[in-house]
Amino acid sequence: MASVSAGLSVGIIGCGVIAPLHVSALASHGAVAQILVHDSDRKAIASLQQRCAGCAVPLQPITDREAFFTQSQVVHICTPHAQHFEDFRSALQHGAHALCEKPLAITPLQLSEMTHLAAAAGACGQWSSCIFQHRFSGLALALRGALQGGALGSLQAVDVFGRCTRTSAYYRSAAWRGTWQGEGGGVAINQMIHLLDLMLWMTGGCTRLRAALGQRHLADVIEVEDCLQAEGYLGKHAIPLRVDLANDQQTHWLNRLTLHLDQGDICYTPDAGGSFLAGSTHPGLARLESEAGAKAASDQGIQVKGEYGDLHAAQIHQWLDAILTGSAPAVPIAEAAHTAAWVLACYRSQAAGQAWVTVDDALTAYNPPSLKPILSSSSALQLWSAE
Secondary structure: OOOOOOOEEEEEEOOOOOHHHHHHHHHOOOOEEEEEEEOOOHHHHHHHHHHOOOOOOOEEEOOOHHHHHHHOOEEEEOOOHHHHHHHHHHHHHOOOEEEEOOOOOOOHHHHHHHHHHHHHHHOOOOOEEEOOHHHHOHHHHHHHHHHHHOOOOOEEEEEEEEEEOOOHHHHHOOOOOOOOOOOOOOOOOOOOHHHHHHHHHHHOOEEEEEEEEEEOOOOOOOOOOOEEEEEEEEOOOOEEEEEEEEEOOOOOEEEEEEEEEOOEEEEEEEEOOEEEOOOOOOOOHHHHHHHHHHHHHHOHHHOOOOOOOOHHHHHHHHHHHHHHHOOOOOOOHHHHHHHHHHHHHHHHHHHOOOOOEEHHHHHOOOOOOOOOEOOOOOOOOOOOOOO
């Protein structure tokens, strides 16, 4: 493993949509001396250079893949989903620390091997992590701490609701989008995985579930789901869970995590512009907002605004600080793997006729489900009745 000190050489592989956020976050951290960039598409490299022309740390293009990994002490993986596994493995094999964009992997075998690779490397002080930036919101941290510490009372049930719009043009913009082989899934594994990660991170994980997937709006464009419902059980106390997600072609973006507690409900809405508790009835809201405000004030120096908010910078700065101090990153690969496994378990459930499965079942191979268009104008799926 390459020695690490101030003056880091950080490589970004994949120069697409998310790469500029990584560039901005890296350039705003004082320990980064150079940013190497690599992509199999040289036009993508040139485009990223143009978008980041005013960057405080100039980008250094590396067109040879082997040279890129050899020269990078830290690698940020921003490639399409299906490439995450190979890029992650290559980074660790070359002795680099590896930070992977979501999802960690799109097949059970990839996910299992990445987990084992990360554990072996971590035992030697070579770190890896996955981007789940919404964990770094001050409100999310305060809410998780209060929930797990028992300050909010007893959790009774959890509801997850997500809506967004990704158009036909979006899916046609790249051949890998909307395919099982290239993207690994649809609205659950891509757009809503951050919301699902927050739910799992706050509640202690999921044991078993069943799910129903469908295509309501985009059946002529994609082979993956544009809507999903799931129910399951969370944590050691088997807290009931319901999930309702859809690319509904009318909502720009809406995420909501509702925690039903014995003292009232907390409705948490993460967003690129901030996080909100509108609609909550729990008496502990003032305390949560006060703790969140204190955390936000302490983070003022690392805010780097972008299309997806400034939490990427918060996570990337913590990641670099962890590397420099030899400490574990805040998002362990095992936790990121559980989030990916939850989504893969939904796909396994659908493939098995919407059967109950354990999340551990997602780590064994299965064939992706074949989805049919939903023609009814009623509830998109029939796992439970519309409310």
